[in-house]
Amino acid sequence: ETGVTQSPTHLIKTRGQQVTLRCSSQSGHNTVSWYQQALGQGPQFIFQYYREEENGRGNFPPRFSGLQFPNYSSELNVNALELDDSALYLCASSPFAGGGAKNIQYFGAGTRLSVL
């Protein structure tokens, strides 16, 4: 158990809809990163939030957006859903942003999103 919780566990949406995924970070962690894992692939970095500000973004379009709250929990929002957005979305929390020997990312169990 990592202490990182994600909700919901599964979600089914139709193309064009909007979705919000939630993540509670581990106690003491101020950084949350989001990853998309398509079937049969490794996770791909979407973006990271550090102290409520976006702190780096991967190659994802602007319809992927996020928020981080004062308690360091986070949301991932995806607008105008496309079929290719079907994936497992993973949230990871870490003690701080950037690299370093003590900055380990701990992952939640993920939200499985299906877009029909």
Add this chain to the structure above:
Amino acid sequence: AQSVTQPDIHITVSEGASLELRCNYSYGATPYLFWYVQSPGQGLQLLLKYFSGDTLVQGIKGFEAEFKRSQSSFNLRKPSVHWSDAAEYFCAWGGGKLIFGQGTELSVKP
């Protein structure tokens, strides 16, 4: 661009046999390297990490990995595989953001 390559998509080993999963990375600076394991329907669990120092690192569940700078490799090993080790294994590189390989699916024969 930085990349992580796991050449083997699927490996099958017999229970009790030894295991080696390959990982190659492409980045010149001191790497931060990780191995994660993912069981079906689950998130990622950290097995071990390398930042600096001793190139042979020990992890949980009896796994170890060896960093070889000359080969840009960070291969994962286990001397004796258990049926419960069947899972997907991911090698990752990075600091603030992680770059993952495509994963290696491990099957264990009884």
